[in-house]
Amino acid sequence: MDFEFSDAEQEFVAKVDAFIAANRDPEVMDVTRENMAQICDTPKRRAFMKKVGQAGWLGMSWPKEHGGSEIGGLYEYLLNERLAGVGAPQIGKGVGIVGKTLMRHGNEKLKREFLPKILNNDVEFAVGYSEPQAGSDAAAMALKATRDGDGWRLNGQKIFTTSAHFAEWYWV
Numbered sequence: 001m002d003f004e005f006s007d008a009e010q011e012f013v014a015k016v017d018a019f020i021a022a023n024r025d026p027e028v029m030d031v032t033r034e035n036m037a038q039i040c041d042t043p044k045r046r047a048f049m050k051k052v053g054q055a056g057w058l059g060m061s062w063p064k065e066h067g068g069s070e071i072g073g074l075y076e077y078l079l080n081e082r083l084a085g086v087g088a089p090q091i092g093k094g095v096g097i098v099g100k101t102l103m104r105h106g107n108e109k110l111k112r113e114f115l116p117k118i119l120n121n122d123v124e125f126a127v128g129y130s131e132p133q134a135g136s137d138a139a140a141m142a143l144k145a146t147r148d149g150d151g152w153r154l155n156g157q158k159i160f161t162t163s164a165h166f167a168e169w170y171w172v
Helices: 005-020 044-054 072-083 093-106 108-120
Strands: 123-125 145-146 152-153 169-171
Touching: 005 072, 093 108, 093 123
Parallel strands: 123 169
Antiparallel strands: 145 152
């Protein structure tokens, strides 16, 4: 079995490395950040990820009908590996859990509204999972949603929320 990256994969890594070199900024790339170096928590880090999106690297594995290029997930791994190596933000929950869930289970309105924003890094999501007796174990959560007019009322208790301090939307 050959464990080497293909020529195309190595070419992609070289493009990512050139992109990183061209966009090097100590406020964006900081390997000394102790916690959550991968997140887009400042305007400069969000702008950097917007450039990553403009390069076509957010949602690469998504279907073409949703703005992706249907390239293998290994490319997303390679991108994240190179970004992590310099302490830059990485593709994350918007492209992964939120986008992929919307593609599979979301209605057309949600897809039209959020999928392009995710690919352009125009939206940040907070993960609103953690509960006192459950942590992030979805099966143990006690949060209840009940219909309230045209919307939903969520009743439960959270202990912390990843990305709460800069996100526009909660993912629950």
